[in-house]
Amino acid sequence: MAEDRGRRPGSPRTREQILEAAVAAFTSRGYAQTTIRGVAREAGVDPALVMHFFGSKDGLFATAIKESMPVGPLTEVLDDGLDGAGERLVTRYLSLWEHPEHGPRLSAVLHAAAASPAAADLLENLVRAELLGPLGDLIGGEHGRTRALLAGSQLLGLAMFRYVLRIDPLASLPVPRVAAMVAPNVQRYLTGTLTAEELTR
Structure with a gap:
């Protein structure tokens, strides 16, 4: 043949x-x-x-x-420890979404996860293994994984409203302003005092 x-x-x-x-x-x-x-x-x-x-x-x-997803550039901001990690994490996260190559890929992944249970399961496994797991281990303690999950939920919600759904005024605000508003809450999830209700999510 x-x-x-x-x-x-x-x-x-x-x-x-x-x-x-x-x-x-x-x-x-x-x-x-x-x-x-x-x-x-x-x-x-x-x-x-x-x-x-x-x-x-x-x-x-x-x-x-x-x-192809920029997990490495996101997790490397944790190398300097938890002090100020909220600001570094949010700033790097937003910069990846603003990137002309990474942004469309991240958006495609979220759209796929929303449209397909199979894709959602695959994304969940990746995020747990590559991001939330290492972050939870770094935080440590009894609630390290819960704190990591709460921080991740903040970042995911931010991406959905700003980059996928494009809801204003959030979608139009400058990146430094968004980072300044979101970072303190991410830092609180990482190292601050949390309520009993938050820790049982």
Whole structure:
């Protein structure tokens, strides 16, 4: 059988090409409308090769999130400890959403999570493992994970209202002003006094 010259075989670069195509598809079309065949077509490979590397659409989505989302730049602000971490965390978070490459990807992930239970589960697992877990461990104590979850809920809500739903005046406020308003509450979640009700969420 003649070789299909329109398809590239597996190579050290093939996996990255598939991921690039997947990120572009999830960003532009969302989780529900992205298919293995469509990603394979954009990457110039056989769909079987996508399955070989990632196992399924969920596996492809999970890897695309993990390897393309800026989790590292967000967690590295914790390297300097918890003093002032609220301001650093919010400022870095907003800067990532404002970034021309990261912003659309983050928005696509939230849209996918809202539209698909499978995507939501994958995002939850990633966030718990890569962000909330390390943050909870850094906070420590009996309620470290709860404090991390509360801080994360503040950041997620901020992104939804400012960047996804684009509700004014929040959507139009300058980044430094938003950071100045939100950071104190994030810091309170991290290190401040919390009510019994907050700690039982």
